[in-house]
Amino acid sequence: MEENELFKKRLLFSLMAVLLVLSGCAGFQTGKENEVAAEADAEGKVVVDFWTFWGSEIRRPVIEKIVEDFNKSQDEIVVKHTFVPWGDIWTKELAAIAAGDPPDVVINDINATALRGQKKQAMNLSEFLEKDDISARFYPELWEATLYEGDSYGIPFNTDTRILYYNKDAFEEVGLNPEQPPKTWDELKEYAAKLDKKNGDTYERLGFYPLFGVNYDVWMLNGSGHNFVSPEGEVQIDTETNLETLNWLLEWKNHYGENVVNSVKSQIDSQQANPFFTGKLAMFVNTPTFYTQIRDYAPDLNFGVAMLPEKEEGSGHTSWGGGFVAEIPEGSSHPEEAWEFIKHLTDKEAQEYWAVKNYDNVANTEAAEAAAKSPDMPEKDQVVYQTAVDNMQNTLLTPFPLAAPDFPTLLNPEIDNVLLGKKTPEQALKDAQAAVEQLVEENKSK
Incomplete structure (x- = not known):
C-alpha cells in the first residue's frame, strides 16, 4: 500500500535525526569494528563500510571471514563489516543516502534492484563492468534482475528456489x-x-x-x-x-x-x-x-x-526464487574500492565458502556447482544441494515491475x-x- 507523502517525510526526518545521533556515537559499529577502522586510518588505507543483516552466530563469522580474506589480500583497502538488523537496514540506508553519508556496499533485495536504480538510490555499475565484466559468473535470471535500462545496479550474491x-x-x-x-x-x-x-x-x-x-x-x-x-x-x-x-x-x-x-x-x-x-x-x-x-x-x-x-x-x-545483491549506494565515498570488494565477494572462492558454511544457494554458477561436490558437505547434504543447483534452470524471479x-x-x-x-x-x-x-x-x- 502506498504511504502518505506527509508520513514518508516525517519518517525520513526521524530516521535522519536518528542517524545523526548514531553517527555522533560511532554509528552502528561495535568496539572491534572501531578498532579496525582506526587502525586502517592510521595506516592510510581506504575504509569501505559494508552493511549486512547477517548477525547470527552462524552467518556473521562466515561473512567476516570473507571480509578478513579480502583485507589480507591487498594493502590499500580495509573493509569494515557493519551489522544492521533486518528490520532496520534498508530504512537506515535510505536515510543515510538522503543525508549524503551512505555506506559503501550494502546487501539488498534483488527483486527491487532495478527500482532502486530508477530512483537513483543504487549506483549504475556500467563503468566498472566495462573494465571488469563479471556478468558471466552468475545465473542469467539473477543477472537480468539487476538491470535497469540495460545497466546493472547490483551484483548477485545469493539466491534460492523451491x-x-x-x-x-x-x-x-x-x-x-x-x-x-x-x-x-x-x-x-x-x-x-x-x-x-x-x-x-x-x-x-x-x-x-x-x-x-x-x-x-x-x-x-x-x-x-x-x-x-x-x-x-x-x-x-x-x-x-x-x-x-x-x-x-x-x-x-x-x-x-x-x-x-x-x-x-x-x-x-x-x-x-x-x-x-x-x-x-x-x-x-x-x-x-x-x-x-x-x-x-x-x-x-x-x-x-x-x-x-x-x-x-x-x-x-x-x-x-529470490535473493540478494551487493550494491554501491548512490553517494558512496569510495565506489572504486567498493567495487574491488564486490568482485571478491562474488568470486568463486568466497561464494563457495559461503555456500558450504551456510548451506545457502549462491549466485556464482561455478561456485554453486563446486559446493554441491565439496568434501566438506556430507553425502546427503550434497544430494539436496545438487537438486537445488539443477533446479535453478527452472527458477523464475519476480523483480518488481517498474x-x-x-x-x-x-x-x-x-x-x-x-x-x-x-x-x-x-x-x-x-x-x-x-x-x-x-x-x-x-x-x-x-
Whole structure:
C-alpha cells in the first residue's frame, strides 16, 4: 500500500535525526569494528563500510571471514563489516543516502534492484563492468534482475528456489516407488490420495497440501511459466491458466477442509513440530535450506527431493526464487574500492565458502556447482544441494515491475477472497486484472 507523502517525510526526518545521533556515537559499529577502522586510518588505507543483516552466530563469522580474506589480500583497502538488523537496514540506508553519508556496499533485495536504480538510490555499475565484466559468473535470471535500462545496479550474491520434499518410507508403505516422485499435478493428486491416512474422521497423515510452505503465487508461476506483470507493463493475471490453478487450489482446500488445513499449518509454523518431520505430512514444498531443519530436528527421516511437479507434461517445472545483491549506494565515498570488494565477494572462492558454511544457494554458477561436490558437505547434504543447483534452470524471479511495483497489494486480497469463499476465482481474477491495469496507467501518467 502506498504511504502518505506527509508520513514518508516525517519518517525520513526521524530516521535522519536518528542517524545523526548514531553517527555522533560511532554509528552502528561495535568496539572491534572501531578498532579496525582506526587502525586502517592510521595506516592510510581506504575504509569501505559494508552493511549486512547477517548477525547470527552462524552467518556473521562466515561473512567476516570473507571480509578478513579480502583485507589480507591487498594493502590499500580495509573493509569494515557493519551489522544492521533486518528490520532496520534498508530504512537506515535510505536515510543515510538522503543525508549524503551512505555506506559503501550494502546487501539488498534483488527483486527491487532495478527500482532502486530508477530512483537513483543504487549506483549504475556500467563503468566498472566495462573494465571488469563479471556478468558471466552468475545465473542469467539473477543477472537480468539487476538491470535497469540495460545497466546493472547490483551484483548477485545469493539466491534460492523451491523444491519438493517427500517421505520415502511413506511412499513404500502405500506401494509407491520412492525413487519416482510425482512429475505432474495429476500425479501429485494421485500420490496424495494414496498417502492420505485417516482414522475415522481424523487424518493421521496428509498426503500433500500445496499451500504449506509456499503461497498461491508459486503455483500460478509454476502453471503459467511467467510473471503477473511483464517488464513492459503487460498485466497477465486474468488468464485461463491462472483460473485453472485457482480452481485446483480450491479443490485441495475443499478436500481436506479448513479445520484440518489450519490445524496442520499451526504445527508447521512451530518448526520443530513440523508434521513432515514426524511422518504426518508425506510431501512438502520449501526452500533447499529447509533441509537444515530436517538435519537438526529429524536426522533419521528417510526423504527424497525433486523439482516441483509441472502442471501438465511439457508445461515446465517452473519454480520461484529470490535473493540478494551487493550494491554501491548512490553517494558512496569510495565506489572504486567498493567495487574491488564486490568482485571478491562474488568470486568463486568466497561464494563457495559461503555456500558450504551456510548451506545457502549462491549466485556464482561455478561456485554453486563446486559446493554441491565439496568434501566438506556430507553425502546427503550434497544430494539436496545438487537438486537445488539443477533446479535453478527452472527458477523464475519476480523483480518488481517498474510499471507497477506494488501490484501485489491489489492482487493478494483478491486471491484471499477466493480462498475464504468470498469471491469466485473468475471474479477475483477479473477484478485484480482491472485494478493492476489501472495502476499501470496511473504510473505511466506520472
